[in-house]
Amino acid sequence: EVQLVESGGGLVQPGRSLRLSCAASGFTFDDYAMHWVRQAPGKGLEWVSGINWNSGSIGYADSVKGRFTISRDNAKNSLYLQMNSLRAEDTALYYCAKDKDSHSSGWYDYWGQGTLVTVSS
Amino acid sequence: QSVLTQSPSASGTPGQRVTISCSGSSSNIGSNYVYWYQQLPGTAPKLLIYSNDQRPSGVPDRFSGSKSGTSASLAISGLRSEDEADYYCAAWDDSLSGAFGGGTKLTVL
Numbered sequence: 001e002v003q004l005v006e007s008g009g010g011l012v013q014p015g016r017s018l019r020l021s022c023a024a025s026g027f028t029f030d031d032y033a034m035h036w037v038r039q040a041p042g043k044g045l046e047w048v049s050g051i052n053w054n055s056g057s058i059g060y061a062d063s064v065k066g067r068f069t070i071s072r073d074n075a076k077n078s079l080y081l082q083m084n085s086l087r088a089e090d091t092a093l094y095y096c097a098k099d100k101d102s103h104s105s106g107w108y109d110y111w112g113q114g115t116l117v118t119v120s121s
Numbered sequence: 122q123s124v125l126t127q128s129p130s131a132s133g134t135p136g137q138r139v140t141i142s143c144s145g146s147s148s149n150i151g152s153n154y155v156y157w158y159q160q161l162p163g164t165a166p167k168l169l170i171y172s173n174d175q176r177p178s179g180v181p182d183r184f185s186g187s188k189s190g191t192s193a194s195l196a197i198s199g200l201r202s203e204d205e206a207d208y209y210c211a212a213w214d215d216s217l218s219g220a221f222g223g224g225t226k227l228t229v230l
Contacts (some may be wrong), residue, residue, distance in 0.1 A: 035219065037166075037219070037221075044123060044207075044209065044221060044222070044223045044224040045158070045160075045166065045209050045211075045221045045224065046123075046221060047211075047218060047219025047220065047221060050218075050219060057217070059217040059218050059219075060218075061218060061219075095165060095166075100171070104213065104217070104219070105153075105154070105213055106153065106154070106156060106211055106212055106213030106219050106220070107154070107156055107168075107171055107172075108156070108158070108166075108168065108211070109168050109171075109177070111165040111166055111167070112165065113165055114165060
């Protein structure tokens with residue numbers, strides 16, 4: 001059974017940093033691209049970042065480019081999101097999502113339950 | 122402002138057929154597959170339709186998808202109360218980024 005478990009969320013002040021993690025199990029992690037998708041309270045889904053199977057191709061939404069860094073450790077079956085210079089508008093539930101392909105395709109076949117990030121003073 | 126455009130709401134009575142539309146551009150829907158996700162209240166999104174019109178196993182055949190040019194649509198026939206949820210279209214964009222619609226809240230009257 002595929003499982004994606006996010007962690008690392010919490011309350012953080014504007015301008016500070018936070019690192020999210022996603023622990024994957026139930027599939028061959030290094031065969032697939034992975035993504036972070038967020039959802040602000042009461043709002044829709046927003047793609048944040050994606051990384052292909054070997055970290056050779058990485059993309060970011062314009063809203064986080066230069067502030068967030070996605071990475072993966074295939075030996076640990078884990079996906080990460082380093083979030084720096086956080087803003088109030090980054091407040092959201094952050095989902096880890098598995099791609100169906102080894103390269104990013106937008107086909108998110110499994111999702112975690114999300115970890116909540118609140119940016120507030 | 123979402124990359125893909127969806128009507129914010131839709132509604133129907135049990136048994137009816139409803140259609141949810143999604144509009145994009147040549148760099149996303151026009152050149153890549155469309156996916157649809159269902160998000161029930163308080164839960165993570167779930168894949169409903171992939172590759173424009175394919176259903177994952179376990180998704181009832183009441184749900185169907187289609188695509189034409191830079192637009193796509195999701196149809197739900199034989200509407201049931203448990204279909205009340207938010208529905209999102211998605212596509213990959215040639216700028217190497219993901220694109221979602223703003224979501225359509227479906228109400229079963």
